Amino acid sequence: MSHPSMRTRLMVGTGLAVTLVLLVSMVLIYQSVARMLRKEVKMQLLESAALLAKSSELEPEGVVYEWHEALESGSRTGVPGYFQYWDQTHGSTVASPALGDGRLEPFHGALDQTVLRPITLPDGRPALAAGLLHLPFLDGEALEEMERLGQVLHPQDFPQVLVCARETQSLDDKLHRMAGHLLRAGTATLVTIWLAVWLVSRHTLRPLDALARRLDERSRQDGGPIPRTPDDLPVELTGLAGAFNRTLERVEAARERERQFALHAAHELRTPIAGIQATLEQAVSRPREAADLRQRATSALEIAHGMSGTIHTLMRLARLRGGLEKPDAEHFDPAALVHALLEEQADRFAARGLKLAIDGPATVPPLDNDPELFRIVIATLVDNLIRHAPQDSAAAMAITDKRHSFHVHFTNSAPDLGHEELKDLFEPFQRGRRAAASGGSGLGLSLAREITRLLGGTIDLRLEDARLTVELSLPR
Structure with a gap:
């Protein structure tokens, strides 16, 4: 399975966004710009059409075009582009010199x-053209001259069509x-932005690559110090690196606990196995009476029963820690269950001379939890x-x-217990400095705590x- 690359995602994402x-x-x-330039061409055409329309005048001899007179006198028209007139009355036409033929x-x-x-x-070039139907201009002097000659012409009798064009190929x-x-x-x-992003991402992710190399090197070793978060790691990644380091610390702590657990378990099982071996060796070392053999076999059987109980507790503790056992x-009624367990153990309290105040x-009111696991916890604490x-x-x-919780307190004298030992009592096989003489494997409180966690308490x-x-x- 290939994993996505932050650098690739950044490059592709930035490239797409920038593109x-x-x-x-x-666009x-x-x-x-195209709209502005085309608008400018249109404005120039409109101005040219208006200027050319005004250049056609009505005089006694007919319509006269000022731009044509300017050409005949050797001057320029002053109007760019191509244009042409059509006299609707006479059917004649006049074109600008730029049109040629x-x-x-x-x-x-x-x-x-x-x-x-x-x-x-x-x-053949493309162009934009302006077409205009207009009447020639008649000024006061031309009108007086017509009246003097007795022949007055009217502009509406001489309609003109003007078409002027500007090529658009350029x-x-x-x-x-x-x-x-x-x-x-x-x-x-x-390309420049892609290069900049690549360089920045490479520089930014370099501390992360270095951290990954350190973690990889450490994974090939058995234990060792947890890699320190690089000082130049970006602040956005320090939280992730810190969380990963804390996870490694918890993993290391769990590994150490499991290692100690295995060592203590081996130690606890070695003693009864040695006792069984010694008892049986003595039984077969020489001929013995049947009663003596029965006594020794009974002693070995009692040790085996104790081992069976220890192994059963170890297996249950492992199942609870591994999540293989869940509460139902x-x-x-938790109070009734506690009182019933105390009544069952009344003889043991009396045998030790313990006066229990209840x-x-x-x-x-009833709890909604697993009564069997709760019973194991209470039985363990009473034991x-x-x-x-x-x-x-x-x-x-x-x-x-x-209203929201149920509590049970057990209190007894502990003259030989120190405050520094409290934090270790929940660890497997920890029984205090002088508790070994009282028996037990030191697994009770550890088992009770694991079960209580499953119960949510x-x-x-x-x-x-x-x-x-x-x-x-326990929560209600």
């Missing part, structure tokens, strides 16, 4: 309404060159109380039922005035 922005920008720039197609709209239309010039060429420039500039910008929720209700409380001492059990230890209190809390 989209550049394309949109180039907008191209359209804006070519002619424009006549078109027009309503009187004095200029119409724009794309056309093709006689030489404009299209300019726009084409501009599009090429925009495309090259956009490509150069995209049922409704049950406080709290005998019944409470620890009986085993480790001093002979002929006082112990106490209290039940507190609250907590177990806390407090040591005050040489009295140890174990508090079990």
Whole structure:
């Protein structure tokens, strides 16, 4: 399975985003410039049409074109482009010298309404043309001259069609060159940004690559110090690196606990195995009476039963830690279950001379949890109380039922227990400095804590005035 690359994603994402922005920008720039240039051509055409329309005057001898008179006198027309007049009355036409032998197609709209239309010039080039139907201009001097000659002409009798054109091939060429420039500039910008992103990402991810190499080197070793977060690691990745290091620390702590667990388990099992071996070796070392052999076999069997209990506890603890065992929720009365367990162990309390003070209700509203796992926890705590409380001492059990939680307190004397030992009592095979003589494997509190976690509760230890209190809390 291939994993996605941050650098590739950054390059591709940035490239796509920049390409989209550049394309949109180039299209907008191209359209804006093209619209502006074409608008300028249209304005020039409209101005030329208006100027040429005013250059046709009505005089006694007929319509006279000022631009034509200017040409005959050797002057310039002052009007760029191509244009042509059609006299609707006489059917005559006059064209600008730029047309040469070519002619424009006549078109027009309503009187004095200029119409724009794309056309093709006689030489085949594309152009934009303005067509106008207008009347020649009649000034006061021409009118007086007509009246003097007794022949008054009227402009409406001499309608004129004017078509003037501007070639657009040069404009299209300019726009084409501009599009090429925009495309090259956009490509150069995209390549530059890609290169910059690649360099920045390479520099930014270099500390992460270094951290990955350190972790890889460490993975080939058995243990060792956890790699330190590089000082130049980007702040956005320090949280991830810190979380990963904390995970490694927890993994290392779990590995160390499992290693110690295996060592302690081997130690705990070695002693009874050695006892069984010694008992059986003595039994077969020489001929013995049947009663003696039975006694020794019974002793070995008792040791084997103890080993079986220890192995069963170890297997259950492993299943709980590995998540192979889950609680089954049922409704049950936790207070009644606690009182029933205490009654079952009454003989053991009496045998050790323990005076147990019981406080709290005998019944409470039911919990919705696993009663069998809860029973194991209570039985384990009661067993620890009986085993480790001093002979002929006082112990106490209290039940507190609250709205959102249920609590059980077990308190007994612990004169030989120090505060520094409390944190280790929940670890497997930890029994305090002088608790070994009381028996047990040191797995009880560890098992009780694992089960309580599955039940969603907590177990806390407090040591005050040489009295140890174990508090079990379960949520309602």
